Amino acid sequence: MATRYDKPIPFGWFALEYSSQLAIGDVQALSYFGRELVLFRTESGEARALDAFCPHLGAHLGHGGVVKGDRIACPFHGWQFDGDGVCQEVPYAKNMPPRVKGRQTINAYPVVERNAMIWAWYHPENAAPEFEVETIPEIGSADWTELDVYDWTINTIVQETGENGADVAHFMFVHSSPEMPEGKVTMDGVRRSTLLMNKVPRINAKGETDESGEDWEFIEVNSINVGPGQTIQRITRAFEVVMMGTITPIDDQHVHLRFAFTMPNSQSDMNQVLAEATRDNIAGGVEQDIPIWNHKRYVDDPILCDGDGPIAKYRKWFSQFYVGGG
Numbered sequence: 001m002a003t004r005y006d007k008p009i010p011f012g013w014f015a016l017e018y019s020s021q022l023a024i025g026d027v028q029a030l031s032y033f034g035r036e037l038v039l040f041r042t043e044s045g046e047a048r049a050l051d052a053f054c055p056h057l058g059a060h061l062g063h064g065g066v067v068k069g070d071r072i073a074c075p076f077h078g079w080q081f082d083g084d085g086v087c088q089e090v091p092y093a094k095n096m097p098p099r100v101k102g103r104q105t106i107n108a109y110p111v112v113e114r115n116a117m118i119w120a121w122y123h124p125e126n127a128a129p130e131f132e133v134e135t136i137p138e139i140g141s142a143d144w145t146e147l148d149v150y151d152w153t154i155n156t157i158v159q160e161t162g163e164n165g166a167d168v169a170h171f172m173f174v175h176s177s178p179e180m181p182e183g184k185v186t187m188d189g190v191r192r193s194t195l196l197m198n199k200v201p202r203i204n205a206k207g208e209t210d211e212s213g214e215d216w217e218f219i220e221v222n223s224i225n226v227g228p229g230q231t232i233q234r235i236t237r238a239f240e241v242v243m244m245g246t247i248t249p250i251d252d253q254h255v256h257l258r259f260a261f262t263m264p265n266s267q268s269d270m271n272q273v274l275a276e277a278t279r280d281n282i283a284g285g286v287e288q289d290i291p292i293w294n295h296k297r298y299v300d301d302p303i304l305c306d307g308d309g310p311i312a313k314y315r316k317w318f319s320q321f322y323v324g325g326g
Contacts, residue, residue, distance in 0.1 A: 004297040005157045005253055009033055010321035011123040012190075012227035013133045015246035015258060018149070019113050022047055027072065029062025033122045034251040037109075038062035042070040047118045048083030049109040055087075055100075084108050115139045115244055116147060116260070119229075122249075124323055131190045134226045138242045138262050147260040150283045154255050156293035158228045158247050159318050161257065164289060165194050165223060166314035169307055174288050185310050187317040192225040219278075228321045233282075239271035240264055241278050259283060 016030060022041045029052060030037040036052035038061040052060050054074040064075030071080040071088055080089040085106035090096060099105070110121040114133045121129045138144045154161070164170065166185060183196035224232045231245035241263055248256045259282070263275045304311060319325045 003253055004155075005160075007157055007159060007252065007298065008124065008322050009122070009249045009252055010158055010228045010318070011121075011127070011323065012229045012321055013112070013119045013121055013129070013131075014229040014248040015117045016049060016111075016120050016248070017118045018147075019047070019116050019118055022118060025067045027062060027065045027067060029060060032120075032248050032250055032256070034249075036060065036062070037120075038065060038072065039118065040065065040067050040072050042067060042083065044070060046070070046083065047111050047113055048072075049111050049118075049120045050081065050083070050085050051107040053106075054079060054081075055105040081106055083111075117244075117246065131227060133230060134224070134232065136232055136242065136244055139244060139260070143265055144242070144262045145265060147262055148279060149258065149260045150286070151256065151258040152286060152290060153250070154257055154290055154293050155253065156255055156296075157252065157298070158249055158255055159315070160293060160296075160298065161247055161255065161289075162192075162225060162228065162231075162318065163311060163314055165192075165225075166309045166311050168196075168309035170292075174292065175285050185313070187313065190227050190320070192314070192317055194221075194223040194225075196221045196223075228318065235278055235282075237274065237278065239267050239275040239278075241275050241282075243279075243282060257286070259286070 014032065016032065016039055017028065022028065022039065024041050024043060024045055026041050028039040030039055037049055038052045039047065039049050041047050050061065050072070052062050054061060054076060056074065056077055056079050059074050059076035061072055061074055061081070066073045066075070068080060071082050073080045078091045079087055082088050085104045085108040086102070087096070087100045087105055090100070107126065110129055112119050112133055115136045116139050119133050139147065168183070183194060186193045220236045222234045226232070229247055233243040233245065235241040235243070241261060244260045246258045250256055261279045263272065267275060302311070
C-alpha cells in the first residue's frame with residue numbers, strides 16, 4: 001500500500017509527556033519517531049527516555065519495568081539500565097557479559113523538562129542537540145492560570161501542520177475568515193516568527209461569537225516556532241492568551257499534536273470569558289483543519305499563485321530539520 005508522505009522524520013526537540021503525568025518511579029511505554037520508547041522518572045526525580053527493548057532477550061522495558069534508584073530494571077530478567085542506556089547490573093550473573101560491561105547497549109535520548117513538559121531530542125543519526133527548547137515564562141508562573149490542555153492524533157506529518165501558518169489563503173475557506181489575514185513572516189535560523197492581524201467575529205460579553213458575519217474585529221496573533229516541535233503563540237485582544245503548541249511525530253505518517261493554554265490571573269471576569277472563548281476558537285480551528293490533514297497528500301512541486309503566502313519560503317526553512325535537507 002502506497003503511503004501519502006515520503007518524508008523522513010525531522011530532527012529536533014519533541015514533547016513526550018506533561019511533567020505532572022510522570023511521578024517518581026513511574027514508567028511509561030510510548031510510541032514516537034517510528035520507535036518504541038520507555039519513559040521513566042528516577043528516584044532522584046530525573047526524567048529519562050530510552051529505546052524500549054532490552055538487548056538481553058527483547059523484553060519491553062515500558063511494560064513491567066521497575067525503577068530502582070537511577071535505573072530501570074527489565075521485567076523479564078531484572079537487568080538494570082541507567083538513563084544513558086548502560087547496563088549497570090545483571091543481578092544473577094557472576095560476571096558482566098563483555099558486550100555489556102561499561103557500554104551503552106540501549107539508545108538514550110537527551111531529555112529536558114521545560115514549560116511543564118518533558119522533551120526529548122530526536123535525531124536519526126543520534127547527533128547531539130543543536131538548539132534548545134525555548135522557555136515560556138508565563139507557564140508555571142503564579143500570575144498565570146494552570147494549563148488548559150488539548151490533544152489530537154492526526155494522519156499527517158510535522159511539516160504539513162506548520163505550513164498552515166504560511167498558507168494564509170486557507171483561513172478564508174477552512175476557518176471562514178472574511179479576508180486573508182495580513183502579516184509578516186520572519187525566518188532566522190531555527191526560529192520562525194509570524195505576526196498576523198486576523199479579522200475575526202466579535203465576541204460578546206457572554207463569550208459568544210457573532211455568527212451573522214456582520215460584526216468583526218481585528219486581533220493580533222504573534223506565533224514563534226522554535227525548531228519543528230515547539231510553537232509559542234500570544235494572542236492580544238482586550239485580554240491575553242498564551243498558547244504552547246507541541247507536535248511530536250508518532251511515525252512518518254502520523255503526529256501527536258498538543259495545545260496548552262494559560263491566561264493572566266489578573267484579568268477581569270469578562271476578559272476571562274473572552275479569553276476562554278478565544279481558546280475554544282483556536283482549538284476549534286484545529287478541528288476544522290484535521291479533516292484536510294487526514295486525507296490530503298503532500299505535493300512536492302505545487303502550483304502556487306501570488307495570494308498563497310510564503311509557502312515555498314516556509315518549506316525551504318523547514319528542510320533544515322531533515323538530515324541532508326529532506
